[in-house]
Structure formats: C-alpha cells, structure tokens
Amino acid sequence: MFRFAKILFIPLFLFGVMFLSCRKFEEFPIEPVIQYENFLLEYNPETGKTERGVLMFSYTDGDGDLGLGPNELYAPFNPGSKYYYNLIISYYEKQNGTFIEVPLLSWNADSAYYDTLTFNSRFPRLLKDVEDQPIQGQFSDTLFIFNPLSDYDTIKFSAYIIDRALHESNVIETPEIVRSSK
Template sequence: MRRQLIQPYLFVFGIALTLSACFNEPNYSDTPEIEFKEVSPPYTIEAGTGIGKQKRDSVIITIGFKDGDGNLGNDVPVPKADSARYVSNGNWGNYKIRTFRLVNKKYEEVNLQENRILYFPDLTKGKPKGAIEGTLEFRQIYYYGNRFRRYPVKYQIQIRDRALNQSNVIETDTVTVAFPEN
C-alpha cells in the first residue's frame, strides 16, 4: 500500500524536474550579438496611386539577435532625450545600416538619407528584464525615377541597446536593385 502512495509523488516530482530543466534562461552577454539570416531578392512594386506612386524595388533584410539583459529597442516615437543621447554617441540610432553599391568592380558606400538615424521598437516593453533572442526585419525601398540603372548592393549592419552597447558588425549577401540615374 505504501508503494502505491509513493509512486504518484515520484512521478509528479520527475515531471516537475524535467519541466524546470527545459526553461533554463540562456546566458548571453549584455552586449548584443547579431548574425546575418537573409536578404530577400528584390521584388518590384508597380507604380500606382496614393502613397508610393513611383515604381520601386523592395528588399527585406533579416538578422538574428541575442542580448543578455533584453534592453533592445526604444519607445516609438523616440523621446527627445533618448534621441539626443544616441545622436551624441556616434550620430546613429539603435539600428545602423550602411549600403554599398558595386561600381567598376569596387564597392562604394551610398549615403541614403532614410538610413541616417534608424530605430526599432522596444522588444521587451512591459516584460521583465532577461535574456532575449529573435529576428529583426528591415525593409529597404529603392525608387526607380525616370531613368535608372541596376547595381549589386550589400549591407553592413550593427545594432545597439539602450545602454549604448554596440553589437558586432555583419555583412549581407549581395542583391541587385534599381538606383535613379543622375
């Protein structure tokens, strides 16, 4: 009879032990780490009416991230004090993307105004502090203009957290997109 009473308790204890082992929080650095996942082949958005009247190419860049204290992203819109802190520390937001275009067999950086200071939303808003991991997607649009030429491009990407810890820099694969001719 005693054996019958002990077995259910051992079974419940075993399940509890197994489940607790499944939920160990990862031990990531408080400095964000990123890795290149994918850059989508550009797809053309035809000209139309309303927003985005011009024909354009759209590219989606996907990166993976890990962060030990989960302080990635910001309130959007970004409070002025946070914006000033980012700008005064390197003149970029929490997402930095540099675009390089292949011209005459050499990559040249293209300074796109829309990529100057970028932010992504707070990834843990309302959640407790702790390690996080996941993916971020960034959409880049290239307008054709009246005359255009296609160029191979690649990107260098870096992120930083609210404590201004900067991740490693990654580089994407190359895709070909339209640029307006001058």
C-alpha cells in the same frame, strides 16, 4: 483508491519539479549579437522594377534590453543624437569594382534641393515588462533599393543594432545585390 492517487501524484509532482529546475536558460553576452540570414528582393509588377528588399537577421542579447519605447526621446536617445536610432543601416554601391558608401537622395520640392535619406530606424522594445532576461529571435526590415539617380546596379547593405545600455552589436553585411528592372 484515494491513497493510490496520492502515492502516484507525489512522485510525478516531484519529478516535474526536478525536471523544470534542471532546465537551463541560454546565456548570451550582454552586447547584442546579430547574424545575417537573408535578403529577399520584392518585384513591383505595377512599375516593372525591383524596388524593395527585406533584410533578415537573427539576434541575441544577454540582458534583453533591445528596443526603444515611444517615450524614450531624452538623452542619449534624443532626436539628432548618435543613439536616436537603434538599427543602423548603411547603403553601398559597387562603383568601378569597389563598394562605396553613398547617400540616397530625394528631391524636396519645397526647398528645391535634394534631401539625404536614411535607412536607420528605431524598433520598439522587444521585452515589454521584463528586464535582465536573455532574448533571441528573428528581425526583418523592408528597405527601398531602387535608386533612379544611380547608374550602378550592384549594391549591398551593412547593419548593426544598439541596445538601451548603448552596447553596439557586431556589423553584418549582405552579399552583393544586383538590382535590375525585373
């Protein structure tokens, strides 16, 4: 009986090793690549307005160096630098038939001036302890789309990401988004 189990176990073990060794990991370029997936509008019943939307996109990166840790604040990722944010989002309004990139403004009561808002953000490291490994997945970011200072109702966003080696992804765009009070 023991000999039969040994005879059966050895071929099964070898087959398993062969199967796992033949498995190929997907290969991606070391520059991140993103693909637009969707933009979902979120209606706020308390205000009666569509105030936010969720931008969704998929990503790949050949060496997995996406995201920044909380302590990565030194050059080139220092505040105020081009690379402080690793998700770059631009906001456009359709004005007289043409999309124009416009800043979003917010009233600052302390200074009695308008401040410029940004949709750019820092997302955390996606691979915590492993480097130089292909990665792919889905990403979503909630954006405020209600602009009380604008007379235009049609907007869109563009976005790209930057990895820790400072490789910039391709740029994606949402389709036209019509804001309404409902």
